[in-house]
Amino acid sequence: xxxxxxxxxxxxxxxxxxxxxxxxxxxxxxxxxxxxxxxxxxxxxxxxxxxxxxxxxxxxxxxxxxxxxxxxxxxxxxxxxxxxxxxxxxxxxxxxxxxxxxxxxxxxxxxxxxxxxxxxxxxxxxxxxxxxxxxxxxxxxxxxxxxxxxxxxxxxxxxxxxxxxxxxxxxxxxxxxxxxxxxxxxxxxxxxxxxxxxxxxxxxxxxxxxxxxxxxxxxxxxxxxxxxxxxxxxxxxxxxxxxxxxxxxxxxxxxxxxxxxxxxxxxxxxxxxxxxxxxxxxxxxxxxxxxxxxxxxxxxxxxxxxxxxxxxxxxxxxxxxxxxxxxxxxxxxxxxxxxxxxxxxxxxxxxxxxxxxxxxxxxxxxxxxxxxxxxxxxxxxxxxxxxxxxxxxxxxxxxxxxxxxxxxxxxxxxxxxxxxxxxxxxxxxxxxxxxxxxxxxxxxxxxxxxxxxxxxxxxxxxxxxxxxxxxxxxxxxxxxxxxxxxxxxxxxxxxxxxxxxxxxxxxxxxxx
Numbered sequence: 001x002x003x004x005x006x007x008x009x010x011x012x013x014x015x016x017x018x019x020x021x022x023x024x025x026x027x028x029x030x031x032x033x034x035x036x037x038x039x040x041x042x043x044x045x046x047x048x049x050x051x052x053x054x055x056x057x058x059x060x061x062x063x064x065x066x067x068x069x070x071x072x073x074x075x076x077x078x079x080x081x082x083x084x085x086x087x088x089x090x091x092x093x094x095x096x097x098x099x100x101x102x103x104x105x106x107x108x109x110x111x112x113x114x115x116x117x118x119x120x121x122x123x124x125x126x127x128x129x130x131x132x133x134x135x136x137x138x139x140x141x142x143x144x145x146x147x148x149x150x151x152x153x154x155x156x157x158x159x160x161x162x163x164x165x166x167x168x169x170x171x172x173x174x175x176x177x178x179x180x181x182x183x184x185x186x187x188x189x190x191x192x193x194x195x196x197x198x199x200x201x202x203x204x205x206x207x208x209x210x211x212x213x214x215x216x217x218x219x220x221x222x223x224x225x226x227x228x229x230x231x232x233x234x235x236x237x238x239x240x241x242x243x244x245x246x247x248x249x250x251x252x253x254x255x256x257x258x259x260x261x262x263x264x265x266x267x268x269x270x271x272x273x274x275x276x277x278x279x280x281x282x283x284x285x286x287x288x289x290x291x292x293x294x295x296x297x298x299x300x301x302x303x304x305x306x307x308x309x310x311x312x313x314x315x316x317x318x319x320x321x322x323x324x325x326x327x328x329x330x331x332x333x334x335x336x337x338x339x340x341x342x343x344x345x346x347x348x349x350x351x352x353x354x355x356x357x358x359x360x361x362x363x364x365x366x367x368x369x370x371x372x373x374x375x376x377x378x379x380x381x382x383x384x385x386x387x388x389x390x391x392x393x394x395x396x397x398x399x400x401x402x403x404x405x406x407x408x409x410x411x412x413x414x415x416x417x418x419x420x421x422x423x424x425x426x427x428x429x430x431x432x433x434x435x436x437x438x439x440x441x442x443x444x445x446x447x448x449x450x451x452x453x454x455x456x457x458x459x460x461x462x463x464x465x466x467x468x469x470x471x472x473x474x475x476x477x478x479x480x481x482x483x484x485x486x487x488x489x490x491x492x493x494x495x496x497x498x499x500x501x502x503x504x505x506x507x508x509x510x511x512x
Contacts (some may be wrong), residue, residue, distance in 0.1 A: 001319050003078035003102045005030060008042070009067050009092075010082030012372035013388055014294075015042035018080045021310040023047075030074045032067060034060035036380055041372045048074050055382045061085045064095050071101055078102040078317065080310075084384065087293040088115055104317040106292050110267040114290040118161040118199050124287045127266035129259050132157075132278070132286040134201030142182065148200055149178050155203035158182060160189030160196075164289065166236025167192040171203050204286065206440045208279040209233065210245050212260035213301045213309075216269040217316045223326040224257040225305050228297055230276075232426060234349060234442050240426060241297035242336040243304045246397060246435030247279060256285055263290055272298075272313050281438075296339065296389070299368060303335035303393040334400045335393040338408060338423045340371075342385040345422040346454025351385040354378070357415030362407040366393045366400070369411070379416045387418065397435065401427055422451040457496050466492040466503035 006022045007030040008015045019029045019042060031046035036055045043049045050070040053060030060066065062085055071079065079096050081087035081104070090108040097103060105111075114120045121136045134157075135148035149156055149172075158181055160168025168189030170181040182198070190196035208231045216222040229245035230238045248256070260275035267290075274295045276288040298309050312323065342352040356377045361369035371388030379387070390411060392404035408424045431437055431445045446452070469492055489504035 001102050001317065003318070004028065005074065005076045006078045006080055006104070006314075007032065007067070007071050007074065007076035008046070008080050008082060009061070010080075010085055010087070011037055011040065011042055011061060011383065012386070013370045014082040014084075014296075014372075016045055016372050017370050018082060018310055019045045021308055022080070022314065025311060025314060027078075027314075030070065030076045032061070032070050034382070036378065036382065039374070040377060041374045044374070050074060055380070057085070057382065061383075064089075064092055067092075068095060068099055068101070071099070076101070078104055080104040080313070081293065083293050083296060088291070090115065102317050104271070104313050106269055106271045106273065110269050110273075111292045113267050114273075114292050116161050116197075117159055117289060118197060120290060121199060121287065123266050124263055127262050129263050129266075129287045130277075130285060132201040132204060134199060136199045140197055145182055145198060145200065146179060149182070150175075152200055152202050155205060157201045157203040158185045159199050159201065160185065160193060161199055162189065162193035162195045162197065164236075168198070169236065204278045204280050206281060206438045207231075208245065208247050208438055209238075209276065209288075210248060210256065210279045210285065211274050211276040211295070212256055213295075213298070214260050214264045214269065214273050214275055215309075215312060215316070215322055216264050216271065216273070217322045218270055218319055219321045221322045221325075222261050222264045222269065223322060223324070223329060224260050225301050225307065225309075225329055226331050227253060227256060228295075228300055230297060231439050232432065232437050232441050233439055234345075238297065238339065239423070239442070240336065240338050240432070240437075241300055242334065242397070242400070243300040244331055244334065245279075252283070252285075259285070259287070263287065271316050272309055296386075297337055299370060299389060299391045300335035300337050300393075303368070303391065304331045304333055305329065306332070333393055333395050334397040335391060336397075336400045336404045336427075337389050337391040338404065338427070339386050340388040340390055340411070340413070340423070341419045342379045342387055342416045343419055344417050344454070345419050345452055349419075351381060352379070352417040353381050354416035356413070358412055359414075360412035361388065362390065362410040364403070364407070364410075366403050367391070367407045368393075369407075373413075387413070390423075398433075401433065422449075425449050425451040457499070462494060462501045462503050465494055465496075466505055469494070470505055 005028040008018045022029050029046045031043045031049040032052045033043050034055050052066040086092040090112040093103045093108040118136045125131050156172040158170040168185050170185045172181050186196040210227050212227050213225040227245050228243045230241045232240040263275045272294050274291045277285045279285045343349045359373045359375050368391040390407050392400050394400035405427045489506040492503045494501050
């Protein structure tokens, strides 16, 4: 398949990431944006840009007809969906195909199959991929689900068949709660995904979350590019990702890689995909789901393999065979990534909004920052609050961890509250440093960390903030030194989150 111009049906850092590789390969690029994103970085980087609607995602980034119309207006003959939004929408993949536009991703049949936890699990069982014992039947009556829940036993995991992100998911440890939790999960699943279909599984307690990067082409080749450990999560959302996993040796890597390849082959998979597993403390692993797109955490795989996964996606979409065979894939060093969010961990990770007054990403050997920020950009409430990804690579896990801590602490972001303190504290925690973190880490080992408490800033920080404010708000040097002798100390009102403080500033000569 031949194409010349790629429209990126996304925004933020992933749109910037795709634009960079596409342009390096000689393609013209088209950005799409909603009205509040008119000045966003991905719009500035692309060769062309088209507004696809107002702020509401359903009227812009999720508006299939608007996206296809943008392709027609600009002559874009290929679409890269990034992740999120329409990246795992089988209807969008088909709509592109019907419009003779190359969709840089898998076919709609694979997206549809793997988008259903119930159907995908049935397919994985048939393919011989290890799965957690449970119920994934078509009969979704309350009576059948209750009966199957009792058969499976406790602890029980209830999951929405559609969607992800922890919505429609419940862990039950008391038999008396099963009926109420089934009802609650159904309601949330229906509200979030338009389907109340559920699956039931025996809950694997304190597992690791280990995923395998797979790639397939249209010539029947499927390989894997090693694993990523994504165990550090909050509310089923990944916080830290690393490659390779500190819990996986070469034998286990081969076993999990083979299972992931079999999973991809079972749905005739083409392009980049990720097969996610739960790794039990005893060493057994079980299929969790398959994400039919590029992952947020793909940079750590790129850094340990030396490959550009977006370039691979484009080559496969052109109909080319995979650039490497399984035997040619090598893993070198260790890479870690954290997600920089506009959120307050001390307030249950509440998303934050505000202007980006200052943005200076860290730099240095072994440091990579993927972002979509510009100074002056307004972080709003319409989209996911992830702002950037801070990534580090080193010869060893400890080298990567140390570099990443420095990169997190050296990254400057002012104007909107973020989670940098939270991230640095996780990376410094002894359990994480030893490579022993499981999916229970934040809720158990890290629950009492100061970054989760929203402590009141120390007096020295209040004083420094007051001085900086005076420097900014006093227009000239001459005026800074002039005050009536009767005024004395001047009050400065400050606020940090829910905390307020009055600091009194007294000028002596030209200095406060």
